[in-house]
Amino acid sequence: MAMTTSEGGERLERAHQLYLAGRYQEALALYLELLARDPDNPQVHCGLGEVLEALGRPGEALVAFEQALRLDPRYAWAHFGRGGVLQGLRRYDEAAEAYARAVELEPNEAAFHRVLALVHYLRDDLVASLKAYQQVLRLDPDDALAHYGCGLVLDALGRPDEAVAAYHRAIECDPDDPWPYLRLAGLLSRRGMPSAPQYLRKAARLLEKGDPWGQAVLAMLQGRPEEALERMRQAVKRLPESADWLRRDPDLEPLQADERFWLTLWGGRHNA
Structure with a gap:
């Protein structure tokens, strides 16, 4: 039986709220139900793509976003979602094109x-x-x-x-984020500024123990390169695409002279 427009909108919003709450399996079940009833709704395909990406199923997510765009090529959020999947797959040029299209459609x-x-x-x-x-x-x-x-x-x-x-x-905008303090500590330290340690102490207090990338930078700035390398290994194991960030990290740059840095990132290859 077909849904009314009102009922469909309510269930679509419910699925989205489940996704935002991290209840991905419930959201997936509801989106699949909506898809069976309304297969030509681009919002359903887009929402399904978001959930599939969150569940670690990027190939299926990409298919869902692309189907949303076949139904509505001007659907900015579907371009945004497609870009996110491509970015996660490290297809950065394609991701940039997708994001640029989203910007073109909704510049504000x-x-x-x-x-x-x-x-x-x-x-x-x-x-x-x-x-x-x-x-x-x-x-x-x-x-x-x-x-x-x-x-x-x-x-x-x-x-x-x-x-x-x-x-x-x-x-000023977010005093509880450790990363600006961490970056200030590194930048000021490289410039020989005496205020660097105060920012490092603040970053250390705010940084989560379960953030291996942040802990790698902290260890490096505190003069513990071996620990920094181990934390890098943890970061790449957890999220392989983090290698592309670690390679560009200004505070980890001194480690690039150590072959283990490159072995940790991508088996010794010195470029992305």
């Missing part, structure tokens, strides 16, 4: 610009990354992640004073 959605900035960073297109982060901040001046991203990119571009300012702004 800050989240689209933020992920575009992030994937440009992973493509080593620092100028494009900075431009996208700056667009996020035009839309939302208090976006802590965008300020942090600006700091990371500005540091990589050799603009340390601006990077320091960006990290400070990130802290």
